[in-house]
Amino acid sequence: MPAEILNQKEISRVITRMAHEILERNKGSKDLCLVGIHRGGVYLAGRLAEKIETIEGERPPVGTLDITLYRDDISLRKDPPVIKETDIPFSLNNMKVVLVDDVLFTGRTIRAAMDAVMDFGRPARIQLAALIDRGHRELPIKADYVGKNISTARKENVKVYYTEEEQTDLVMLLKEGEQTEEDI
Amino acid sequence: MTKDLLGIKELDKDDIIRILDTASGFKGVLERDIKKVPTLRGKTMVNLFFEPSTRTRMSFELAGKRLSMDVTNVSISASSVTKGETLLDTIRTMEAYGADIVVIRHSSSGIPHLLADNVTASLINAGDGFNEHPTQALLDIFTIRQHKGRLEGLDVAIVGDIAHSRVARSNIYAMGKLGINVRLIGPPTLIPAGMDSLPKVKVFHRMEEGISGADVVMQLRVQRERQKGGFFPNIHEYAKLYILNGRRLSMAKDDAIVMHPGPINRGVEISSAVADGERSVILDQVNNGVAVRMAVVYLLSGEKTSRMMEERRQRTEDRRQKTDHKLMPAQERRQGTKDRRQKNEY
Structure with a gap:
């Protein structure tokens, strides 16, 4: 049986806490913006922005980022990955950019995301928010805001579902070779 | 997709749509302040042009550079072809320099096809004789989709x-695969026989008739060098019959767009007012060309990688078969060793 890590209610609480942490650390939402990394990070960035809006009364600008073209394994992959939309409709110069991703694993995605963000401007600061930190970092990267730390084996798989795509928000831990119902 | 892009003929509908969708992603890159991504860093592109070309060559060059490739251009007058080297040797030399992508334009039809089977680099046809110019058709279709x-x-x-x-x-092939209705307009001497027997293709000799109700009007360049062949009496008569001016454009749909692969001959196939008018998307075509070529290069590079991985897997497999005894159950292996010892093989 795949183990449930966070259910919808817990995810909502975690996001509320992270929103507070972001505001506390940055002393409000001035010059703050969120950039969600495809796919999951895009949904999470939207929700964090909503929460920040209910707390501060002002919604920080939200962008989406596709890191495909910045990957370090592009020449090692079998199929060239599909390029998704990168949409950052505001200047990143002198902004406090919070990168948002769902699962922090090797850190390679974040390395690529930081390179991509730098191509869009010169932010004052880049911070990282991740819903799940599952360890096994291959690069010296650390999240500033973590929803939940879990210890995993390398071959396990953390799967996140979103109401935008599925019936509910859910984080599951799949053992090696384990599949969810819909995969079968 | 295959290793090379030789023509639209070799692609199916899904390939074309995939290239267009990928190009949309690259269009975003071209709209940024820093128009460069590190995707193909360390890969090499060689532009091998045996015919004069400014825009296509520049478009490929920019596409490569914006993907962080190393790009070199070889033009005919400066190459060793003039010293008697065969085409195949030229291209093998390029490969020895480490070229991953070779873009080739040649005045003879079928040259890229001939070379493709003999090299491991990915070949992109940038125009071969009267045959095909696939990336131009792809950027035309991309521009049509963008506007329509x-x-x-x-x-x-x-x-x-x-x-x-x-x-x-190339456009006729592509449009046929995508369900677009094509009307070919021109003097009988400049339209090959049998064209109207192709599905979705109609032939017209009178411009007014062919253009009426069209969503897109694509003017081709009058290749002045053809005039010597006697295909039409003189350029003025051609212009009179087939120029796209405001009056003729008004017969097409109200939102019809005007396209031209360039370079344009003002006053011959297109009037200045139309070429510079608000319905002209000629400069969009140029701009989209870079994004479409980036997409083609990106997708072919992925294709090359998967081919290399397959070859590597095959090699490992072969090696494994040679050293098969390791996979034998221990007992059999020991028995084998015993036998050989008895035969004094050790």
Whole structure:
């Protein structure tokens, strides 16, 4: 049986806490913006922005980022990955950019995301928010805001579902070779 | 997709749509302040042009550079072909330099196809004789989709020298695969026989008739060098019959767009007012060309990687078969060793 890590209610609480942490650390939402990394990070960035809006009364600008073209394994992959939309409709110069991703694993995605963000401007600061930190970092990267730390084996798989795509928000831990119902 | 992009003929509908969708992603890159991504860092592109070309060559060069490739251009006058080297040797030399992508333009039809099977680099056809110019057709289709939001069921008029146009040929193939209705307009001498027997293709000799109700009007360049062949009496008469001016454009749909692969001959196939008018998307075509070529290079590079991985897997497999005894159950292996010891093989 795949183990449930966070259910919808817990995810909502975690996001509320992270929103507070972001505001506390940055002393409000001035010059703050969120950039969600495809796919999951895009949904999470939207929700964090909503929460920040209910707390501060002002919604920080939200962008989406596709890191495909910045990957370090592009020449090692079998199929060239599909390029998704990168949409950052505001200047990143002198902004406090919070990168948002769902699962922090090797850190390679974040390395690529930081390179991509730098191509869009010169932010004052880049911070990282991740819903799940599952360890096994291959690069010296650390999240500033973590929803939940879990210890995993390398071959396990953390799967996140979103109401935008599925019936509910859910984080599951799949053992090696384990599949969810819909995969079968 | 295959290793190379030789022509639209070799692609299917899904390939074309995949290239267009990928190009949309690259269009975003070109709109940024820093128009460069590190995707293909360390890969090499060689532009091998045996025919003069400014825009296509520059477009490929920029596409490569914006993907962080190393790009070199070889033009005919500076190459060792003039010293008697065969084409195949030239291209093998390029490969020895480490070229991953070779873009080739040649005045003879079929040259890229001939070379493709003999090299491991990915070949992109940038125009071969009267045959095809696939990336031009792809960027044309991309531009149509950008402005019309759809492809299937559109009416596209292609006007001019169809017979000698590789742009027209590639577009006819592509549009046929995508369900676009094509109207070919030109004097009988410049439209090859049998064209109207192709599905979704109609032939017109009178411009007014062919253009009416069209969603897209694509003018081809009058290739002045053809005039010597006697295909039309003189350039003025051609212009009179087939120029796209405001009056003729008004017969097409109200939102019809005007396209031209360039370079344009003002006052011959297109009037200045139309070329510079608000319905002209000629400069969009140029701009989209870079994004489409980036997409082609990106997708072919992925294809090359998967081919290399397959070869590597095959090699490992072969090696494994040679050293098969390791996979034998221990007991059999020991027995084998015992036998050999008895035979004094050790």
